[in-house]
Amino acid sequence: MRSVIRTNEFTLAVIAALGFAALAVATDFNLLTAGTLDAFLRFLALPIVIGLAQMVVLAVGQMNLSVGVLTGFCAVASGWLMVDAGLPAPVAVLAALALGAVVGLVNGLLVIFTRINGFIVTLATMTILEGLRYGVNGTGTYQGYSPGLRGFGQASVAGVPVVFLLAVVIAVAVALFFRRTVPGRHLLASGGNPFAARLSGISNDRALVLAHTLSGLLAGFAAVIVVAAFGSVNASIGDDLLLPSFAAPIIGGVALAGGMISVTGTVLAAFLVRLVDVSQSQFDINRRWVDLIIGAVVLGAVLLGQFRDKLSGGPR
């Protein structure tokens, strides 16, 4: 029991619960009305999935700067497929997922074949995608596409939005992948100690490519959530997702150096970021202050992690 209390996840859960309760009280329980609660969870789906997309590359000690823009790119592409190309929604959805995975695969292959740092590679693909995104439809907006898909975005089961449930299912799948599957464990082994991994018969290159591909695939899922839940897409989607993509795993206790992840932590941290977001809209706070708060929390989380390592004598 004590070991549970001392985990980062437990601390986050307590903070999340307290924060939620405090916000509920401060808004005269407006937060607990069906409509507000529904919106709260509906727009929590995106930060969860985008945080996981970053987490899977952090697991191997890499970063993916292109996750946010890739999400926007996949969203715009599926909008184009439905509105301009007139294809049915399921095709557009599969195309968004495939596009994300392919871009991720390209990121990974570039990293292992050029030996250029993943940070630089994804910075480059981010910039390229940024250009392509506007190339598809300029600054115009796609809307009025598939009622079925938009209906999926607005649907709820027992008061819980379906897109949020989708995010939870994705989180469970990612957790299962790292905990129980052989490739997932190879990713963590490779991120934790690449030398030992190689000398245990694990291919670090394969781990890097797999992590980047998964990251792209998750960005594709994030795009599907955007297309379904927002009801319209334009080229600016994804611009403001880069910081949240790092905020969730870092606050959630994922090691930047690789080898250590926390799906629960990442989900809880996304919840916290969403709380800050909602407070902003509830109290009409300047948007800039929200960024400032989230930035400060990220910095604080990293410092806290270092402090915790020092207290426990560190991993070494």
Added chain:
Amino acid sequence: MSVVLSAEKLVKTFPGVRALDEATLTVTAGSVHALLGENGAGKSTLIKILTGVYRPDGGQLRLPGPDGELRAVQLGNPQDAQRAGIGVVHQERNLIPAFSVAENICLQHLPRRAGLLDRAALRTEARRCLDLLDLDLDPDLPVSRLSVAQLQLVEIAKALSADSTVLLLDEPTASLTNDEADRLYGIVRRLSERGHATVLVSHKLEEVFAVADTVTVLRDGRSVAEAEPLADHSREEIVDLMVGRAYQQVHLAARTVAADVEPALALDAVATTAGHHDVSLAVRPGEIVGLYGLVGAGRSELAKALLGLDQITAGEVRVHGRPARIRDVGDALHRYRIGYVTENRKEEGLFLDQTVARNTAVTVWRKLARLGLVRDRSERLLVDEYADRLGIRLASPDQHAGQLSGGNQQKVSLAKWLAADCDVLIIDEPTVGIDVRTKAAFHELIAGLAARGMAILLISSDLPEMVTLADRIAVMREFAIVGELDNDHDYDRMSQSVIRFIHDGQGVVA
């Protein structure tokens, strides 16, 4: 002559190991003082204390003050040692490639004027140090353009730049040709004529006898010869002092190796991209073949080349008689059932932040998986089995590997290869930093594996360990096998022969 450095009864203990046990070193001005000893005798620890990297647990260090009187000093860090006049040239290079010769030489105390680098003073100071070595080198040249030998000399100039009275040279000729080494020792002699004292650590006895005048021999952390004139000793006496005669043999159950069996692992005139040439070795099932040599002789590199981390460019590798092409460790494991227990368990062997269960099962996850999912329970059962067999003390299989003691960590990194059901095991320095009792347990364990038919290639710098365990000992020097001996378990005779191979490099196969 006056004493310029006096280390008295230094003691340094690491968890489980007493690295220095009242070691004494007295260096006089103008002398070239050889510091000798086998691997693990305590030389590196002593040097690290003299250069302020470690603090001694006992004993004292005395250096002459301004009046020439010796007084006790504490060296808290390498900068302290420099200020106290101790310059060091480590085995590995410590120069910044993009900086000029002058900048590298004066790195620790760059001359400044008005807060900016004083280029004129920098050049003058560097010139002065280079002149001490009679070295004609452009101070403005970036060191990335220098040869290996020139780099070595720049290191010495750097060590002298702080007005050092004592110069420590750790294996200075390891990467030099004979001519370059001669030139370097010419410089050392000239420095000593000018009153500098040099402490020379070298495994090459011929060089030591050519250049040094005084000798201190360390064995098991103790000085068994203290500042004695080198001329009083023959080479054989020095080797005897290094090896010692107090060696107690651990008795292991006798094993018999069938001589007519096909070797499990055979190398025939193998050359590698790592630099090996003409390496031939054979390990039969049930046999322990020792690969002995000094650090840097190419033993671990051979293991890694065998596992596909470097390419084999000539010769043939056979596993159970069939030619083998091993591309990587996965290949070695799954296709040829060869395992490699790495030398540095912390850096290369273990995932310190992950559980013991994961560390043990990493090689067998594919086998444990059902429908693509690894069950935690099967992983735990595996750990329990090996914890039991190898005597690994665990609080729980979920304990992180980083929290275990050195001996237990080593057992975990052995367990993962036993779990993988290998029949050839390359074990690299299995007992470094492990206390005596665990070491004996390890020796029994390794002998037991061989008795059950495993073919073991044992890489070790620990000669007593070799003599205890190996059936045959192959000696490697400079990436080639210079000799192979049948082990008769007579420590004195074996160590004499092995050390002769190492120091003379004669290519005689006994």
